[in-house]
Amino acid sequence: MNQRREHQINWILLLSLVALWGTSFLGIKVSLQSFTPDQVVVLRLSIGAAVLLVFMLARGKRLPSEPVSWFHFALMGLIGNVLPFWFIAKGQMFVTSGMAGLLMAIMPLMTLILAHFFIADENLNRNKLLGFVFGISGITLILGPTILGSENSLIGCLLVLSAAILYATNTIIARRLPTYSSAVVSTGVTICAAIISLLLWPSVLDVNWAQVSNLSLFTTIWLGIFPTGVAAIIFFVLIRRAGPTFLSNINYLIPVVAYFTGAIVFGELIVWHDMIALVAILFGIAVSRRKVTS
Numbered sequence: 001m002n003q004r005r006e007h008q009i010n011w012i013l014l015l016s017l018v019a020l021w022g023t024s025f026l027g028i029k030v031s032l033q034s035f036t037p038d039q040v041v042v043l044r045l046s047i048g049a050a051v052l053l054v055f056m057l058a059r060g061k062r063l064p065s066e067p068v069s070w071f072h073f074a075l076m077g078l079i080g081n082v083l084p085f086w087f088i089a090k091g092q093m094f095v096t097s098g099m100a101g102l103l104m105a106i107m108p109l110m111t112l113i114l115a116h117f118f119i120a121d122e123n124l125n126r127n128k129l130l131g132f133v134f135g136i137s138g139i140t141l142i143l144g145p146t147i148l149g150s151e152n153s154l155i156g157c158l159l160v161l162s163a164a165i166l167y168a169t170n171t172i173i174a175r176r177l178p179t180y181s182s183a184v185v186s187t188g189v190t191i192c193a194a195i196i197s198l199l200l201w202p203s204v205l206d207v208n209w210a211q212v213s214n215l216s217l218f219t220t221i222w223l224g225i226f227p228t229g230v231a232a233i234i235f236f237v238l239i240r241r242a243g244p245t246f247l248s249n250i251n252y253l254i255p256v257v258a259y260f261t262g263a264i265v266f267g268e269l270i271v272w273h274d275m276i277a278l279v280a281i282l283f284g285i286a287v288s289r290r291k292v293t294s
Contacts, residue, residue: 016234017250021250026097026266034211040089040220046197048228055233064184073192076185091158091163098268099262100156102274103157105135105285114171125292131287134283183233
């Protein structure tokens, strides 16, 4: 009975994470109504860093004092937070929120390719290659109609795909760096990301708050507290409770949630080639995770 309850809790945590990250694309779209992409990034990272700092201190943890640790945090903050957050926010000025979520589904497949070159014992096999082919085929199905003309622009799609590649790169970097406490690393990385983003885009200090709509303001605060701060906490708790294999189920669910919430809330078009592309990408992820049998 206890084991069943633990499994139910794991699924509740997983679905909460899917809901937060899957709807974050929707939130970014709303925030962009009053803020620039630069400002959205700085604000959500600053709020997220505050949430994670409180969480870390509540757990009795402390940030490291060694300069090398902060170099690691800054590197992961830049590659895994600042740049992909900006690419997604900038890209969503030219693509729908659903399309952004759909394109991000390529991230685990890109991780497989990078892991082959940079992680020992992570060599490509026929299933991983086949999965990658399916994934790329799905992306091609998306980009084809975009190039020919649709409500989504090619530049927007490429910006979001760049974010997916950066996330995959950050996954490889994190696996090659020393292991830190999950509460400490998530807090340190987000603090560094917030500082770097502010140095890159100080325009957040010039926001004309009188012209910011309440909806955009509340949504940006929500982005910082929940998809950035709380989601990071859930992520690390879930990895400790259930492991990375169980957590990888989010790769199937987040694109679906992102695509259909955009359609429901903003009335974004659901088109047949996107559905085929989604199936191809998710099938590619599933195939890539299968063990090779001799």
